Each structure stands twice: as C-alpha cells, then as structure tokens.
Amino acid sequence: DELVSQIAAGEVVERPASVVRELVDNALDAGARQITVRLVAGGVRSIVVEDDGGGIAREDLPLALKRHATSKIASLAELESVATMGFRGEALAAIASVAEMTLTTRTAEMPHAWRLQARSGELAPAARGTGTTVEVNELFFSTPARRKFLKTDATEFAHALEAVRRHALARPDVGFAVWHEARLAAQWRAAAPAQRWADVLGADFIAASRGVQAERGPLALQGRAGQPEAARSRADLQYVFVNGRYVRDRLLAHAVRAAYEDQLHGSRQPAYLLFLQIAPELVDVNVHPTKIEVRFRDGRAVHQAVRAAVEDALAPTRA
Ligand code: ADP
Ligand code: MG
Known part of the structure; x- marks a missing residue:
C-alpha cells in the first residue's frame, strides 16, 4: 500500500541525485548510447532522463512500475552473476510513490510511443523515437517532511551532476549530457576510457x-x-x-x-x-x-x- 511503499522508497530515494542514479542505471541497462538528463530547480521540481535504449514493450509497461518486478533476472540463482545495474525491481515503484512520474517509451517494434502516467495509470499514444523518457516531477510533494531535508537547488544539482559523473566515468562508450534549467551543464561524448577520464576529471x-x-x-x-x-x-x-x-x-x-x-x-x-x-x-x-x-x-x-x-x-x- 501507499505508506509501505513510501517507507520503502526512503531507502532508495533520498534526494534528486538518487532518482538520477536509478534512471541512468535503467537507461544503461536498456543499452542506451546517448543519455540526456534535464533538471529544474536542482531536480526537485523536475528530472527528465531520456535514452535511446531498447524501450519497454507496451504489455510490459504496467509491470515496470510494480514493486519487485524486474525484467533483468528471473531467479535468485541469477543474482550470482547479475551483469545489469538493476535487479531489485524497486526503483521505478519507489520513485512513483514519492513523485509524479510519467514514462514515455517506444521499442523498435512499436509503430508509435506510449506514455504512461504512473499515478493515474493513464496510457496514451505519444511521439518519440526508440527509447525511453522518464519524467519525475515534484519530488516528495506528498511527504513534506522529506522535502524539508533537501538542500538548496545548487547543492541538489551538484549531487545529481556527481551521480551522472560516476556513470560517465564507468561508461566512456556512452554519451551523456546534463542540463540544469536552460543551461548545458556538462556534455561528455563517447570516447576511449583515458579520454573520458580526462574529460570528466x-x-x-x-x-x-x-x-x-x-x-x-x-x-x-x-x-x-x-x-x-x-x-x-x-x-x-x-x-x-x-x-x-x-x-x-x-x-x-x-x-x-x-x-x-x-x-x-x-x-x-x-x-x-x-x-x-x-x-x-x-x-x-x-x-x-x-x-x-x-x-x-x-x-x-x-x-x-x-x-x-x-x-x-x-x-x-x-x-
Ligand atoms: P530494475 O532496474 O531493478 O529491474 P526498476 O524499477 O529500476 O528495476 O525498473 C523496472 C523495470 O522497468 C526494468 O526491469 C526494465 O524492464 C524497465 N525499465 C525501466 N527503465 C527503463 C528504460 N530506461 N529502458 C527500458 N526499460 C526500462
Ligand atoms: Mg533499475
């Protein structure tokens, strides 16, 4: 129920940077070559993560938001050799319980994209290329106590950027862009590891x-x-x-x-x-x-x- 999932969410989602980390993990797991992160007010107002990965099939969309539903491992035994960033199947559910979330996604097989509003469950046709866009608005809007613990927009943004920086260091083969408000705060093009490390650090x-x-x-x-x-x-x-x-x-x-x-x-x-x-x-x-x-x-x-x-x-x- 709502309260249980909000409490569980507290372990995964502490601040905008945690949302960014989970969404970028998912984009990488989906095989994205380019990931764009857009933040407003340090991510508290809005976080958008856009990828060009494989997308989510229409029939799998409701499952993506379910707690403990993951498409990445099928058995406990597979956990031993997990190669994806995600496997617990709780990030999207956790985020959806503490913010307004919408998922727009399209696989190569789909004739057009679908947009799913997490709270209402409303599903509507949408336009975008293959890949997924996750939009997270008004983080902690229904849990003011948690929202109070957030720092200034500048500090939250710095944490969120740091989360992307870590991904960028680990995945030089993937391009990253980070926008804050209307400003391009960082851009790292796909590169050889040594070049990426120099670009980031x-x-x-x-x-x-x-x-x-x-x-x-x-x-x-x-x-x-x-x-x-x-x-x-x-x-x-x-x-x-x-x-x-x-x-x-x-x-x-x-x-x-x-x-x-x-x-x-x-x-x-x-x-x-x-x-x-x-x-x-x-x-x-x-x-x-x-x-x-x-x-x-x-x-x-x-x-x-x-x-x-x-x-x-x-x-x-x-x-
Ligand atoms: P986990 O990553 O542990 O499986 P999540 O809650 O982060 O759990 O995501 C749930 C499921 O939603 C994933 O298993 C995946 O199937 C799907 N998913 C989430 N984000 C994306 C994305 N950007 N591209 C494709 N599929 C995604
Ligand atoms: Mg995940």
Whole structure:
C-alpha cells in the first residue's frame, strides 16, 4: 500500500541525485548510447532522463512500475552473476510513490510511443523515437517532511551532476549530457576510457596521476592513482567502481590508503580512480537497496591485490 511503499522508497530515494542514479542505471541497462538528463530547480521540481535504449514493450509497461518486478533476472540463482545495474525491481515503484512520474517509451517494434502516467495509470499514444523518457516531477510533494531535508537547488544539482559523473566515468562508450534549467551543464561524448577520464576529471588529474593496471586470477584492476605529491589538489577525487558500479567500500579504501601510506606525509588525501573487475560470484552487490555497498567473498585477497596494484603504480621507478 501507499505508506509501505513510501517507507520503502526512503531507502532508495533520498534526494534528486538518487532518482538520477536509478534512471541512468535503467537507461544503461536498456543499452542506451546517448543519455540526456534535464533538471529544474536542482531536480526537485523536475528530472527528465531520456535514452535511446531498447524501450519497454507496451504489455510490459504496467509491470515496470510494480514493486519487485524486474525484467533483468528471473531467479535468485541469477543474482550470482547479475551483469545489469538493476535487479531489485524497486526503483521505478519507489520513485512513483514519492513523485509524479510519467514514462514515455517506444521499442523498435512499436509503430508509435506510449506514455504512461504512473499515478493515474493513464496510457496514451505519444511521439518519440526508440527509447525511453522518464519524467519525475515534484519530488516528495506528498511527504513534506522529506522535502524539508533537501538542500538548496545548487547543492541538489551538484549531487545529481556527481551521480551522472560516476556513470560517465564507468561508461566512456556512452554519451551523456546534463542540463540544469536552460543551461548545458556538462556534455561528455563517447570516447576511449583515458579520454573520458580526462574529460570528466580534468587533464590536470591525469597528468598528476599514474596508470594502475593489474590482473590477479579472477580479479583485474585498472585506473589512475594520483601521485602523492599532487594528492592534496583533489581530496574529493576518490572513485572506486566494482564491475562498473560505483561503490563506497571501506576495505577497498583501506587497501588504497595502505598503498599510499609510505609516500603520504601529513594528512594528505590520495586521489584515485579505480575500476575493479571481479568474477560476479565472488562479490555480493545485493547488500543495500542502493547497491552502493558490496561484500567480497574473499576480502583479504581483494585487499592484497588492490594494495599491490596501487603500490606498483606509485613505485618511484615507474614513469
Ligand atoms: P530494475 O532496474 O531493478 O529491474 P526498476 O524499477 O529500476 O528495476 O525498473 C523496472 C523495470 O522497468 C526494468 O526491469 C526494465 O524492464 C524497465 N525499465 C525501466 N527503465 C527503463 C528504460 N530506461 N529502458 C527500458 N526499460 C526500462
Ligand atoms: Mg533499475
């Protein structure tokens, strides 16, 4: 019912940036090559995410809004090897319970698009090419207590942009554009990884960092590690991705920190961008509704591998 779903929504949707993250996840899962995000008033008034992915078949549309309905895994066993960003089937339902949401979508087979209004269930013909547009208006309009916790539009926008930045780092092959009000705030064209990282994080970070590249059994690591002497410049630049998903993980952060320890002086924060690829059965991504936490089957092995790879990158003999 309404209350239960609003409470559940609280775990997934905290602010406009959470909506942006979930909608971009969905666009990527749908195979989008180009994703455009449009925000009004930091996303509180309106969030529109437009993709050129596969779209949703008309008969699947009502299902997309149902709680715990996902088209991405069919059994619990498949969760072991989940390759999509989504699998819990709760994002759209959660968002629809705390905002006005409409879905406009068209598959290659459909003669025209359909537009579904989540609240009323009203379905009407619409016009657009293959792909999906999700529009989310008036976030938390019916839960004023939650709305009160939102910060200024500028702050909410900064968080939302950061959410897209993380996707852009992980998916250099996809083009992204972010609009705020009538302004194009960011645009990243599809590019090779190194170029995308420079486009998103700045050429100065790339210049002041070294390449990380290592493979150890079921584990591969790549990215950039900021040189310790330059680390102070971007204390906030600490990105870790596990199988393409941005995560906050203490074990990984600790491993990196340990690698820097010898070469860090004072309280400098290392800056780094790391992509860890690991066999999916060795990591559990279903720890938290937002999937921002992971659990490794063999944490020690992961810690050692990451620490060694970053130490390698930082070793003074290397260019
Ligand atoms: P999940 O991503 O975990 O499956 P969501 O609630 O995020 O759950 O989405 C529900 C379903 O709606 C997805 O499984 C997918 O089938 C469909 N869907 C959502 N967004 C899109 C999109 N942009 N393009 C195509 N299908 C989508
Ligand atoms: Mg999803």
